[in-house]
Amino acid sequence: MASFTELVNGMKTTFRTGKTKSYEWRRQQLEGVLKLMDENREEIAAALNKDLHKPKLEAVVFEIDFCRNDLVDTMNNLKEWMKPEKVKKSLLNLMDSAYIKKEPYGVALVIGAWNYPIQLTILPLFGALAAGNCVLLKPSEVSWNTAQLLEKLVPKYLDNDCVKVVNGGVTETTALLKERYDYIFYTGNTFVGKIVMKAASEYLTPVTLELGGKSPVYVDKNCDYKAVANRLIWGKTCNAGQTCIAPDYVMCTKDVQEQLIQNMKTTLGEFFPDDPSQSESYGRMVNSRHFQRVKKMIDSNQDSIAIGGDTNEKDNYISPTILKDVKFTDSAMNEEIFGPVLPIVTVKDEDAAIEHIVSGEKPLAMYVFSNDKTVKDKFRNSTSSGGLVINDTMMHAGVMTLPFGGVGNSGMGAYHGKLTFDTFSHNRACLERELKMESLQSIRYPPYTEKNLSVIGWLSKKNPKKGGFFSFLGF
Known part of the structure; x- marks a missing residue:
């Protein structure tokens, strides 16, 4: 097995010169x-087309320009993001300078x-x-x-x-994980995520884990079914369904299922008028x-x-496939x-759907289609997920001011926009004081007295705001 000790140590030496810290x-x-x-x-x-038969629009919009636009935003705001962040102080620190300094961790391992x-x-x-970090980049060998x-x-x-x-491949990644880094950022499945976290624990290395899981959909009876079909099929056929936040399965009542299926047939005919296998707008399984x-x-x-259900092994082609009347115990739900396979599970109502969701692992994304405020509020307040989208799929990932990440089994940490900068920055607490007015410091020095306690209590005590006209003054 290869050793990357010399490579990583060389990057650490470079980082210690301080060259990466300047704007x-x-x-x-x-x-x-x-x-x-x-x-x-x-x-x-x-x-991208060679690896995934990725349509040019998807390659440009979801990969190239997606990165480019966030990159330009980072460039435009970098100087501001690097500035020390001032924090509020109590009377005890009124004359001091208190701030958070954003510091690079050092050498970061990024596994794509x-x-x-x-x-x-x-x-x-x-x-x-x-x-301001050095970066050791490990692309996935699957997209060779x-x-x-x-x-x-x-x-x-x-x-x-x-x-x-x-x-x-696995050999190189395993060897890389034996080295000591200052930060590890991994995107992939939960199984490997646990391996990465175990390796990081050896040195207590902080990690961001962008994982996945089964992202559920609930479709309420109070919906425009054609609009729902369009947005579900789009989310499930982008990149041939090979998206960590793709809708994984649908829950709805029996009546809604029939309405959905009919509208999905219409949508697929509109999206791929001839045949998905002949369409330049439809991808393939990666291998x-x-x-x-x-x-x-x-x-x-x-x-x-x-x-659907059509396949072509020679081309790694699988047609958009909808499964109906699926049970939670069926293999598609394991x-x-x-x-590009979307199972539909029939449930009694939204409460039954919520009960299923909360009884399992917290998903990376959750999608709810409804025009009923009560239904939307139930999912918003009774469930937990990395992201929640109401009346669409996947679109939250393109809002770069929203955190993108999982919770529990679907990951830890978040990024996109400024959050990516923050993820790779250590928040260093800084307090600067003057070596003056030492007599005022005596209240914290021994011997301790009731008078000292009384003065410190007065200077540091906080009271809840009562609201009203004077609340902005702290009274």
């Missing part, structure tokens, strides 16, 4: 990432994922650089064409002493292993197929589908 260096690296994206758009889109191999590696990469492209391009645009790319995994799921649920 100028950080800005230069961000400009390098921007040039990488702008000068290689066609080559990046081509690699194969389903969005540009977005899920480049976005944390430039966030870590913006925060994109991984090789990143290995070729990154050294051309970024500081080679501070940014390294390591390609390879044979994932194709076989999803095909097995379809084969074991043949009696439930309402729409694991995250991560493919």
Whole structure:
């Protein structure tokens, strides 16, 4: 097994020189990432197409421009984000300077994922650089064409002493995790997430884990079913369903199920007028292993197929497939589908759906379709998930001012926008005092007296605000 000790130690030595901490260096690296994206758009889109048969629109909107727009926002705000953050003080510290200094951790290991191999590696990469870290980047070997492209391009645009790319499979990743880092950012499945966390625990290394799980959907009777069908099918067919926040399964009543299926048939005919297998707007499973995994799921649920179910092993093609009357105990409900298969489970009402959700692991995303305020409030207040979207799917991930991340089994930590900068920054508590007026400090020195206690209590005591006209004064 390869050893990366020398590589990691070299990056640590570089970090200790302080070169990554200046605004100028950080800005230069961000400009390098921007040039990488702008000068290689066609080559990046081509690699994504080779790996996932990813349509150009999806490659540009969900990968290239998704990263680019967040990158530009980071560049525009970096100087402000780097400034010390002043905090409120009590009377005890009235003459002191108290602030939070955003500091880089050091050397960050970023392990990307194969389903969005540009977005899920480049976005944390430039966030870590913006925060002043050195970065060891490990793209997913599953999207091999994109991984090789990143290995070729990154050294051309970024500081080679501070940014390294390591390609390879399980052997290389295992060896990388034996090294000591200052931060680890992993995107992938929960099983590997536990391995990453276990490795991080050896050195108490902080981590962000962007994982997944079965993201549920509830469709209420009070809906425009055609609009629901459009938004569900879009969320399930983007990247051929290989999206961590794709709608994983639907819960609804028996009557709603029939309405949904009819509208989904119409939607699929509109989205892919000829045949999804012939459409340039529809992707493929990333490789044979994932194709076989999803095909097995379809084969074991043949009696439930309402729409689709077609496969082509030679092309890793699986048609958009809807399963009806699925039971919670069926094989399609045992694991995250991560493919273009959408099971529908019939339930009595929203309360039954909520009961199922809260009895399991907390999902990365949750989708509720309803025009009923009471129903929406129930899901908002009675469940927990990484993200909640009402009357759409996946769109929250594009709002860069919202945190993107899981909770519990679906992950820990969040990023996007300023949160990416914050994720890779240590909040250092700083207090600066003058060596003056020492007589005023005597109240905290021994010997302790009741008078000292009384004065300290008066200076530090806080009272709840009573509201009203004088509340802004603290009375």
